[in-house]
Amino acid sequence: MSIHVEARNVVKRFGPTTALNGAEIAIAEGETHALVGRNGAGKSTLVSILTGLQRPDAGEVRFSGEAAPALADRDAWRQRVACVYQKSTIIPALTVAENLFLNRQSDKGRINWRALRARARELLDTYEVDVDAQALAGDLSVEQRQLVEIARALSFGARFIILDEPTARLDGPAIERLFARMRSLREQGVTMMYISHHLDEVYQICQTVTVFRDARHVTTRAVADLPHDELVAAMTGEATAAYESRVRTPGDRLVLEGTGLTLAGRYTDVDLSVRSGEVVGLAGSASSGKVGLAETLVGLRRADTGTVAVNGARVRPGDVPAAMRAGLGFVPEDRHHEGFVPLLSVGENATFPIARKLGRFGVVSPSRRRAKAEEMIESLDIKTEGPDQPVGDLSGGNAQKVVFARALVDDPTVLVVINPTAGVDVKAKQALLGAVEDAVERGAGAVVVSDELDDLRICDRVLVMFHGRVVKDVPRGWTDHELVAVMEGIED
Numbered sequence: 001m002s003i004h005v006e007a008r009n010v011v012k013r014f015g016p017t018t019a020l021n022g023a024e025i026a027i028a029e030g031e032t033h034a035l036v037g038r039n040g041a042g043k044s045t046l047v048s049i050l051t052g053l054q055r056p057d058a059g060e061v062r063f064s065g066e067a068a069p070a071l072a073d074r075d076a077w078r079q080r081v082a083c084v085y086q087k088s089t090i091i092p093a094l095t096v097a098e099n100l101f102l103n104r105q106s107d108k109g110r111i112n113w114r115a116l117r118a119r120a121r122e123l124l125d126t127y128e129v130d131v132d133a134q135a136l137a138g139d140l141s142v143e144q145r146q147l148v149e150i151a152r153a154l155s156f157g158a159r160f161i162i163l164d165e166p167t168a169r170l171d172g173p174a175i176e177r178l179f180a181r182m183r184s185l186r187e188q189g190v191t192m193m194y195i196s197h198h199l200d201e202v203y204q205i206c207q208t209v210t211v212f213r214d215a216r217h218v219t220t221r222a223v224a225d226l227p228h229d230e231l232v233a234a235m236t237g238e239a240t241a242a243y244e245s246r247v248r249t250p251g252d253r254l255v256l257e258g259t260g261l262t263l264a265g266r267y268t269d270v271d272l273s274v275r276s277g278e279v280v281g282l283a284g285s286a287s288s289g290k291v292g293l294a295e296t297l298v299g300l301r302r303a304d305t306g307t308v309a310v311n312g313a314r315v316r317p318g319d320v321p322a323a324m325r326a327g328l329g330f331v332p333e334d335r336h337h338e339g340f341v342p343l344l345s346v347g348e349n350a351t352f353p354i355a356r357k358l359g360r361f362g363v364v365s366p367s368r369r370r371a372k373a374e375e376m377i378e379s380l381d382i383k384t385e386g387p388d389q390p391v392g393d394l395s396g397g398n399a400q401k402v403v404f405a406r407a408l409v410d411d412p413t414v415l416v417v418i419n420p421t422a423g424v425d426v427k428a429k430q431a432l433l434g435a436v437e438d439a440v441e442r443g444a445g446a447v448v449v450s451d452e453l454d455d456l457r458i459c460d461r462v463l464v465m466f467h468g469r470v471v472k473d474v475p476r477g478w479t480d481h482e483l484v485a486v487m488e489g490i491e492d
């Protein structure tokens, strides 16, 4: 089979960090090729080089045996490669049709809106994307947005699509639909590179896998011939046992109570309580209301009715600083919006909640902040040049760990984490779940909201939500099949 996409001997440095150090990949025509590696291994950097967004310091990229176009020739790149990122490249304030066509008006004159809409509808039909061309892109679901991005890529003529952690914000049924579409694209001869920290997905959808470790290529193998533990060992450089959740007995003290909570269109009449030393899970599909409920607990949303109390004291609704003062620590769903400030340093982001405690009269002593930040970097194994590096420069998974550090740094009474391990590698995932269990052992209560069954396994019980209501309180010991059946509303 001929090689469709190739990177040879690629070197890329950012200041003192070498993100790629002679890295290589060769992707055969028509295959779905996984790229895996620990957080900071260099995957996203390779994507930016394969899509022509960054120039390598050394090495080369070839498409179908030919040298890559000049960096400035964006059209030539668009015809060769497209990437569907976790973060959208679609402009929310424009319609779907405008997003599909506005940047490629061939004639410079007036825009013919009717023709533009008709072309958009035709394109969406061709790729079987069931989305209204006139809908505002900002109103689309994550799933619909990805489909529009794939259609846009194909319409430029690209036969190579990179999917960078596409399932990170999709629920189970949406992931199945994405996979069905990827299989059909493959049948049509489209080559794909698939980046994910969910190794089970690699086994489901990919034929070949390349592993990067510490900025280098480690191995490329047929997925069918590579046992799971060998794959993990290639990524981490050592054998890694599966995470074992700890057994504990929750205390009697209620640390968090939500009573009669209703938010129109999201959730209805929810009661929830968490005890000291207890981990309570919230599970359900994308429309279940679980994320909206968790966001209400931490003050990111305000319920229409009902109350939230921490340690028996009511918390002012819809007020994040008040929730933090009351003792809540949280990891939000969207780290890019609510999680961190990219231009501030790792140290500033990680120690933000204790700023008022670190120094007298609200002035933070830099040395104490630094010491605390270094402690968090060490305990969560954050790959960074140090506390002064801006978080915006970290790899995705390492930025998530900084968000986690912020949630933990003030010894919260209640920890609320939403999709806590999104984007983090197998080993880091264990460190983060361990950090939740440590906090709970110290007497905190925790709420874990997740689409990942692995995250929910550390819970003492899981509240399953369906269309805005809690439908079942499932104690520890469930099987995947049982929990998924309740989540999908097939069993009560």
Ligand SMILES: Nc1ncnc2c1ncn2[C@@H]1O[C@H](COP(=O)(O)OP(=O)(O)OP(=O)(O)O)[C@@H](O)[C@H]1O
Pocket: 014, 015, 017, 018, 019, 037, 038, 039, 040, 041, 042, 043, 044, 045, 046, 383, 384, 393, 394, 395, 396, 397, 398, 423
């Ligand atoms: N613009 C930048 N400035 C400084 N360092 C950077 C920049 N972009 C990436 N890096 C560094 O390069 C290294 C590789 O990062 P990269 O984002 O490619 O990792 P990754 O494999 O995609 O990780 P993840 O799984 O966490 O997404 C990291 O140490 C990161 O901090």
